[in-house]
Amino acid sequence: MLPTDVRNPDYFHKVVDCQWACPAHTPVPEYIRLISAGRHADAYMVNWRSNVFPGILGRTCDRPCEPACRRGRVEEEPVAICRLKRVAADNKGDIAARLPGPAVRKNGKRIALVGAGPASLTVARDLAPLGYDITLIDEGTKPGGMIRTQIPKFRLPEHIIDEETGYVLGLGVTAQFGKRVESLKALLDEGYDAIFIGSGAPRGRDLHIPGRTEAAANIHIGIEWLSSVSFGHITSIGRRVIVLGGGNTAMDCCRSARRLGGTDVKVVVRSGFDEMKASPWEKDDAQHEDIPILNFLVPKHFVHVGGKLTGMVFEKVHASYDHAGHRSLIPSGEPDVHLECDDVLVAVGQENSFPWIERDIGLNFDRWNMPVVDKTTFRSTHEKVFFGGDAAFGPKNIIWAVAHGHEAAISIDLACQGKPVAQRPSPEMFLSSQKMGIHEWSYDNDISNDLRYAVPHQDKQIALADIKTEVELGFNLKQAVAEAQRCLNCDVQTVFSAPACIECDACTDICPVDCITFTDNGPEDELRIRLNAPAANLAQELYVSDLLKTGKIMVKDEDVCLHCGLCAERCPTGAWDMQRFLLNTAQAGASCFK
Numbered sequence: 001m002l003p004t005d006v007r008n009p010d011y012f013h014k015v016v017d018c019q020w021a022c023p024a025h026t027p028v029p030e031y032i033r034l035i036s037a038g039r040h041a042d043a044y045m046v047n048w049r050s051n052v053f054p055g056i057l058g059r060t061c062d063r064p065c066e067p068a069c070r071r072g073r074v075e076e077e078p079v080a081i082c083r084l085k086r087v088a089a090d091n092k093g094d095i096a097a098r099l100p101g102p103a104v105r106k107n108g109k110r111i112a113l114v115g116a117g118p119a120s121l122t123v124a125r126d127l128a129p130l131g132y133d134i135t136l137i138d139e140g141t142k143p144g145g146m147i148r149t150q151i152p153k154f155r156l157p158e159h160i161i162d163e164e165t166g167y168v169l170g171l172g173v174t175a176q177f178g179k180r181v182e183s184l185k186a187l188l189d190e191g192y193d194a195i196f197i198g199s200g201a202p203r204g205r206d207l208h209i210p211g212r213t214e215a216a217a218n219i220h221i222g223i224e225w226l227s228s229v230s231f232g233h234i235t236s237i238g239r240r241v242i243v244l245g246g247g248n249t250a251m252d253c254c255r256s257a258r259r260l261g262g263t264d265v266k267v268v269v270r271s272g273f274d275e276m277k278a279s280p281w282e283k284d285d286a287q288h289e290d291i292p293i294l295n296f297l298v299p300k301h302f303v304h305v306g307g308k309l310t311g312m313v314f315e316k317v318h319a320s321y322d323h324a325g326h327r328s329l330i331p332s333g334e335p336d337v338h339l340e341c342d343d344v345l346v347a348v349g350q351e352n353s354f355p356w357i358e359r360d361i362g363l364n365f366d367r368w369n370m371p372v373v374d375k376t377t378f379r380s381t382h383e384k385v386f387f388g389g390d391a392a393f394g395p396k397n398i399i400w401a402v403a404h405g406h407e408a409a410i411s412i413d414l415a416c417q418g419k420p421v422a423q424r425p426s427p428e429m430f431l432s433s434q435k436m437g438i439h440e441w442s443y444d445n446d447i448s449n450d451l452r453y454a455v456p457h458q459d460k461q462i463a464l465a466d467i468k469t470e471v472e473l474g475f476n477l478k479q480a481v482a483e484a485q486r487c488l489n490c491d492v493q494t495v496f497s498a499p500a501c502i503e504c505d506a507c508t509d510i511c512p513v514d515c516i517t518f519t520d521n522g523p524e525d526e527l528r529i530r531l532n533a534p535a536a537n538l539a540q541e542l543y544v545s546d547l548l549k550t551g552k553i554m555v556k557d558e559d560v561c562l563h564c565g566l567c568a569e570r571c572p573t574g575a576w577d578m579q580r581f582l583l584n585t586a587q588a589g590a591s592c593f594k
Contacts, residue, residue, distance in 0.1 A: 001521060001522070001523070001524050001527060001542065001544045001553075001555075002544070003544055003545060003546045003553075004541070004542070004543050004544045004545075006431075006493075006495065006543075009426070009427050009429040009583055011541065012429075012431075012491075012493050012581040012583075013025075013427075013581075013583050014540065014541065014558075015490060015491075015493065015540070015558045015561075015581075016028070016029065016490045016491045016581065016583075017068040017069065017070055017490060018065040018066070018068055018069050018070075018079075018081060018490070019065070019491070019583065020068065021064045021065050021067070021068035022050075022051075022064060022065045022399065023064065023399050023400045023402070023403035024050045024051045024052075024399055024402050024403045024406065024585070025050060025403075025427075025583065025585045026046070026047060026050040026051050026065075027046055027050070027491065027582060027583065027584070028065055028081055028487075028491075029487055029489050029490055029491040029492075030046055030491060030582060031043040031044075031046040031047055031084075031085070031088060032079070032081070032084055032484045032487045033443060033444075033484070033487070033489070034046065034088075035084055035087055035088055035480055035481070035484045036444070036481055036484040036485065038477075038481075040087065040088050040091040040092045040093070041092045041093055041095050041098070043087075043088035043092075044088040044089055044092040044095060045095065045098055047085055047088060047089075048095075048099075048167075049584065049587075050584075050585065051085075051399060051402050052118070052121065052122050052125055052164075052168070052402050052405075053118060053121075053147075053164045053398065053402070054085050054086075054088055054089045054164075055086065055089030055090070055160045055163065055164050056118075056147060056156060056160055056161060056164055056398065057082070057085060057398060057399060057402075058082060058083065058084075058085035058086025058087070058088070058089050058090075059086055059155060059156050059160070059472065060147075060151055060155060060156055060398060061082050061085070061397070061398060061399050062248075062279055062397040062398075062399065063081065063082045063279070064399070065081045065082070066078045066079070066080075066081050066082065069081065070488050070490050070562075071486055071487070071488055073559075073560070074562075075451065076451075077451060077452035078452070079452070079483065079484075079486045079487050080452055080453065080455065080475075080483050083455050083472075083474065083475060083483075084475070084480060084483060084484060086474050086475075087474065087475050087477075087480040089160075090474055091477065099167055099170070100129040100171060101170070101171070101172075102128070102170075102171055102172030103128060103129055103130065103131040103132075103171075103172060105131055106131045106132075106133055107130065107131035107132060107416075108133075109131075109132050109133065109193045109194075109416045110132075110133045110135070110191065110192050110193055111123075111127060111132050111133065111134050111135070111192060111193060111194050111195070111196065111412060112135050112137060112187055112190070112192045112194075112195045112196070113134065113135065113136045113137065113195075113196045113198060114137055114138075114181050114187070114195065114196065114197045114198065114199050115137075115138055115145055115197065115198040115199035115200060115389075115391070116136050116137075116138035116140065116142075116143040116144060116145050116165075116175070116177070117144065117145020117146055117147065117198050117199075117200050117389055117390075117401060118144075118145065118147060118198075118389065118398045118401040118402055118405065119196075119198035119388035119389030119390075119391070119392075119401040119402070119404050119405040119408070120136060120145070120196060120198035120388075120389075120405065121136075121143060121144075121165060121168045121405070122388075122401070122402045122404075122405025122406055122409065123196050123198070123388070123405045123408055123409045123412070124136060124168050124171065124173045125167075125168045125171065125405075126405070126406060126409035126410075126413075126587050126588040126589075127409050127412065127413065127588055128168075128171035128172055128173055129171060129589075130413065130588060130589045132412075132413075132416075133174070134171075134172075134173045134174065135173075135174045135176060135192075136169075136173050136174065136175045136176065137176045137179050137181055138175075138176070138177055138179070139177075139178065139179060139180040140177060140178070141177050141178055142161075142162070142165075142177065143165040143168070143169060143175065143177075144161045144165050145198070145200055146200050146223075146390075147161055147165075147398065148161050148230065149223075149226065149227040149230050149231075150223050150226045150227060150230070150249070150252070151252065152226065152229070152230070152252050152255065152256050152467065153230070153467060153468040153470075154255070154256075154259065154463065154466075154467055154468065154469055154470055154471050155252070155470070155471065155472075157468070157470055158468075181199075181356055182356050183356055183358065184197075184356060184357045184358060184361065184363070184385070185358045185361050188361065188384065188385075192384070193384070193415075193416050194384050194385075194386060194412045194415060194416060195384055195385050195386070196386045196387070196388065196408055196412065197371075197385065197386070197387045197388075197391050198387070198388050198389045198391055198401070198404075198405070199391045200389060200390045200391055201350040201351055201352045201390035201391070201394060201395045202223075202350075202352075202353060203223075203350065203351050203352070203353040204221035204222050204223040204224055204249075204346065204347070204348075204349070204350055204351075205221075205346070205348050205349040205350065205351055206221060206346060207244065207299060207346050207348060209299055209300065209301050209302065210300075210301035210302065211301045211302030211303065211304055211309075212302060214302070214304050214307055215302045215303075215304040215307065215308070215309035217307070217308075217309070218238065218308070218309040218342060218343045218344065219302065219309065219343075219344045219346065220343065220344070220345050220346065221346050222243075222245065222249050222250065222252075222253045222345050222346055222347030222348075223249060223347070223350060225253065225345055226249070226252055226253060226256065229256055229260070229467070234260070235260065236260050236261045237257050237260045237261050237262050237342075237343050238261070238262065238341070238342025238343040239261065239262060239263050239264060239342055240262070240263075240264045240265075240340055240341045240342045240343075241254070241257045241262040241264070241265045241266070241341060241342065241343050241344070241345065242266055242268055242312055242339055242341040242343075242344045242345070243257065243265065243266070243267045243268070243344075243345045243347060244268055244269075244299060244344065244345065244346050244347060244348055245267075245269065245346070245347030245348045245349070246267070246269035246270070246271055246275075246276035246277055246278055246293075247276070247277040247278050247347065247349070248277070248278050248279060248282050249347040249350070250267055250269075250278065250345075250347035251267075251278050251282040251283065251285070251286050252282075253345040253347050254266075254267050254286055254291045254345075255285065255286055255289055255291070256467060257343075257345065258289050258290075258291060258464055259464055259465075259466070259467040260467065262343075265291050266291070266292050266293075266294055266339065266341075267286065267291060267292070267293045267294065268294050268297050268299070268312075268314065268339070269293060269294065269295050269296075269297070270296070270297065270298050270317070270329060271295065271296070271319070271329075272295050272296060272319060273293060273295050275319075275327075276293075276295075285471065288457075288460070289460065289463075289464065296316060296317050296318055296319070296329075296332075297314035297315070297316065297317070297337055298314060298315045298317050298329060299312060299313075299314055300312075300313045300314060300315050300336065301313050302344070303338070309341065309342065309343070309344065310340060310341070311338055311339055311340040311341050312338075312339055312341060312344065313336050313337070313338050314336060314337045314338075314339065315331055315336055315337075316331070316332040316333075316334040316335075316336070316337060317329040317330060317331055317332055318330055318332050349395075350390070350394075350395045351394075352369070352370060352390070352391060352394065354369070354371070357371070361382060362381060362382045363380050363381055363382040363385055364380075364381040370393070370394070371387055371391075371392070373386075373387045373392045373393065375393075376407070376422065376424070377407070377408075377411040377421040377422060378392060378404055378407050378408040378411055379411055379415075379421055383415070384415075386408045386411060386412060387404075387408070388401065388404030388405050388407075388408045389401035389404050389405070392404055406585070406587055406588075409587065409588040410424065410425065410586065410587065410588045410590070412588070413588040413589060424586065425586035425590035426586060426590075427583050427584060427585045427586050428582075428583065428584040428586075429581070429582070429583050430580075430581070430582040430583075431493070431495065431579045431580070431581055432579060432580050432582075433577050433578070433579050433580075434492060434565075434578045434579065434580055435577065435578070441492075441565055441578055443489055443492055443578075443580070444485070444489075445489065445492075445563070445564055445565045445578075446485075447488065447562060447564060448482075448485040448486050450482060450483075450485065450486055452483070452486065453475065453479050453482060453483045455472050455473070455474065455475060456472075456473040456474070456475075456476075456479075457471055457472055457473060458470065458471050458472075458473060488562055488563055489563050490563055491580060491581045491582065492563050492565070492578050492579070492580050492581070493563070493578070493579050493580075493581045494543075494556065494561060494563065494565075494567060494568065494576055494577075494578060495576070495577045495578075495579045496543065496545050496554055496556070496575060496576055497574070497575050497576075497577070498545045498546040498547070498548055498554065498575070499546075500573045500574055500575035501545075501548055501549075501554065501573065501575040502549075502572070502573055502575075503518055503548055503549070503550055503552070504572065505518065506570045506571060506572065507566075507567035507570055507571055507575075507576060508532065509570075510566045510567060510569075510570040511566065511567055512562065512564065512566065513533065513560045513561065513562060514532040514533040514560075515532075515533060515556055515557040515558075515559075515560045515561045516532070516554065516555075516556050516567060517531040517532045517554070517555045517556075517557075518548070518552050518553070518554055518555075519531070519552055519553065519555060520551075520552055520553070521544075521547075521552075521553050524542065527542070527555060528542070531555060531557060533557065533560065535557040535559060535560075536559075537559040540557070540558050540559035541558060542555055542556065542557060542558070543555065543556040543557075543558055563578075565578045
């Protein structure tokens with residue numbers, strides 16, 4: 001194998017599994033250490049640079065970082081990364097002076113943003129300080145998009161949305177609320193240098209089965225119903241409620257229905273429980289609020305009497321898989337299931353709707369009626385039009401919309417400068433030694449044996465009594481520090497210097513997980529199986545040194561390394577060092593290019 005090039009930002013980035021898994025590549029261990037030190041404002045600003053909405057995401061993120069967390073490899077539960085983000089937001093104090101203000105000088109370029117959701121707000125956050133004249137257009141009365149309209153207030157209080165979207169508007173953004181864009185062609189004719197479309201996936205899928213038309217008065221589309229609840233247009237629901245769907249929207253619907261008068265609320269899903277798209281914690285919260293989830297039931301028809309909904313009939317099915325692993329739902333042959341209800345909430349998916357985009361302006365759509373968008377630049381086939389968030393590739397979640405917004409902002413900035421949008425700027429990478437003495441480091445390298453701490457919740461009876469009462473209370477400061485100590489500091493890297501090594505094997509003797517091996521070189525597949533501990537995770541690269549004096553190499557399995565620093569403490573020559581790796585992904589205005 002060739003020696004590892006640790007100058008390549010991707011190498012150590014992949015070792016920081018949580019940051020690598022985050023679509024916005026937030027430096028997770030960096031802000032967790034700051035929380036441990038009580039530096040909550042600093043931790044907030046680390047988050048704000050990358051994910052823009054720390055307080056919002058600290059409550060609502062789908063947490064792609066947590067399944068990747070290295071802590072989850074040594075015990076069942078990863079670090080509570082998401083909820084620690086909320087700790088930084090809740091305890092940051094006044095950070096207004098640390099935020100950029102409106103640009104003093106404008107650059108003469110005008111950008112229109114359609115939709116005021118997280119993707120558009122991220123574009124605004126990145127471009128406004130660079131001097132762009134930003135116009136944000138949304139049919140709603142406040143910024144936030146689906147953050148404000150579809151996430152219940154018991155999960156995300158409105159004042160958090162107001163605060164963090166307000167930081168973006170405070171950058172000098174011109175907001176046109178209460179305005180609906182009826183024609184993209186007309187918007188282009190207004191002379192904007194670029195248009196970003198972040199209008200989300202605003203239409204919920206319907207369920208066209210017998211009885212749908214006759215019982216329509218009590219059958220509601222989930223995301224539209226949630227919006228009506230959010231704005232106070234709907235304040236009650238029937239006692240018996242069926243929620244159709246297995247995603248997070250269905251969980252929000254059923255929990256909202258419980259708070260609006262539904263005493264008998266059921267979630268009905270076509271698939272099995274483990275196959276549901278809802279996050280595990282969302283399913284847990286629903287069940288904690290006495291909402292049963294009924295699986296493997298396929299809707300057949302609505303039952304109604306004189307136009308009044310009285311129930312639904314479902315067919316019992318089971319899952320069958322072919323040799324390729326593709327699932328089919330097969331009727332079980334059991335009797336149909338009849339469930340009584342007063343209202344049904346349909347949360348079986350969302351889809352995009354672009355009736356306002358003309359099909360003769362050079363913007364191509366695919367066979368699913370989605371715009372053709374480049375997955376790197378987020379540019380459409382029209383050179384001035386860019387997409388992001390759910391509007392680009394269909395429904396995902398907030399953190400993906402933020403990531404799209406950053407990339408689209410880079411493209412818009414490059415396009416407005418007449419540069420190729422495919423030429424992406426490089427990230428910033430820093431490596432700095434953590435030495436403070438022979439056996440002392442500037443970070444806490446003790447490994448906590450604590451299990452994951454549970455986030456405190458509001459008493460169930462109090463929570464169910466008011467739809468605006470926040471259910472999760474967040475960690476207190478003592479709990480936050482204890483949870484933060486569970487982080488394994490995966491960004492503090494073990495960096496090896498072959499010329500300094502005398503091959504005394506002290507590091508291999510002290511390593512608690514046998515991840516260091518001195519051996520002869522060879523092909524990777526063969527090398528992996530003859531290390532002190534076989535390296536089975538092919539997704540994690542091996543750290544391979546230059547040739548040593550004996551002609552051997554040092555090989556370290558990054559997959560199991562605990563970053564404890566014992567190798568560096570034990571090394572008599574300083575061949576090992578613990579170096580803090582910090583990677584900031586590129587954003588608009590970056591001057592460093594590959």
